[in-house]
Amino acid sequence: QVQHLQSGAEVKKPGASVKISCKASGYTFSIYAIQWVRQAPGQRLEWMGWIHAGNGNTKVSQKFQGRVTITRDTAATIAYMEMTNLRSEDTAEYYCAREHDTLSGYAFDYWGQGTPVTVSS
Amino acid sequence: QSALTQPASVSGSPGQSITISCTGTNSDSGSYNVVSWYQQHPGKVPKLIIFDGGKRPSGVSNRFSGSKSGNTASLTISGLQTEDEADYYCCSFVGSGAWVFGGGTKLTVL
Numbered sequence: 001q002v003q004h005l006q007s008g009a010e011v012k013k014p015g016a017s018v019k020i021s022c023k024a025s026g027y028t029f030s031i032y033a034i035q036w037v038r039q040a041p042g043q044r045l046e047w048m049g050w051i052h053a054g055n056g057n058t059k060v061s062q063k064f065q066g067r068v069t070i071t072r073d074t075a076a077t078i079a080y081m082e083m084t085n086l087r088s089e090d091t092a093e094y095y096c097a098r099e100h101d102t103l104s105g106y107a108f109d110y111w112g113q114g115t116p117v118t119v120s121s
Numbered sequence: 122q123s124a125l126t127q128p129a130s131v132s133g134s135p136g137q138s139i140t141i142s143c144t145g146t147n148s149d150s151g152s153y154n155v156v157s158w159y160q161q162h163p164g165k166v167p168k169l170i171i172f173d174g175g176k177r178p179s180g181v182s183n184r185f186s187g188s189k190s191g192n193t194a195s196l197t198i199s200g201l202q203t204e205d206e207a208d209y210y211c212c213s214f215v216g217s218g219a220w221v222f223g224g225g226t227k228l229t230v231l
Contacts, residue, residue: 035220037167037222044124044210044222044223044224044225045159045161045167045210045212045222045225046222047212047219047220047221047222050218059218059219061219095166095167104169104172105155105157105172105173105176106155106157106172106173106214106220107157107169107172107173107212108157108159108167108169108212109169109172109178111166111167111168112166113166114166
């Protein structure tokens with residue numbers, strides 16, 4: 001079955017970096033994009049960016065450009081999202097999800113369980 | 122890219138139907154044509170319930186339906202059940218490799 005297993009909770013100080021992993025299984029990793037979405041406490045879902053698992057193309061939301069890098073390891077079927085220069089406003093649950101233009105109609109059909117990131121001094 | 126506009130809250134009684142709207146801020150052609158909807162119960166992972174405007178993933182109840190008119194997408198839930206009480210988010214692929222979510226709507230089943 002399709003699964004995305006994300007790395008565990010993180011607690012970071014302001015200015016630090018965090019790298020979250022998303023291990024995919026149960027499907028052909030290389031034909032999908034892995035999307036990253038975050039949700040601050042009590043707030044809406046916020047799209048962050050994606051990586052195509054096959055060709056490595058990426059796109060990061062303008063809001064996060066310069067601070068977020070998305071990579072993948074195709075052999076291990078793992079996607080990563082790294083955020084630098086963390087601030088308290090980055091405290092949120094971070095999700096990965098898969099997406100395909102035709103197979104999922106540009107929708108995020110299977111999500112990871114989420115990784116809580118707390119940024120506090 | 123600004124968030125899509127959704128009502129903050131809607132409510133309905135069991136058995137009734139409700140509709141949640143999702144409006145984009147731009148009217149350029151092609152935008153907001155590929156809309157998906159997600160249900161999120163408190164403390165849970167979002168779940169895809171509608172994609173490509175009006176298609177349902179396998180296993181999603183046919184009480185959920187999606188439509189689009191002009192620059193507004195809509196999610197209708199018919200035959201409301203208590204377990205439908207959750208937050209609902211629309212999301213649109215807006216071209217140039219970017220997506221945007223709505224602000225979310227809290228559904229209360231009275």
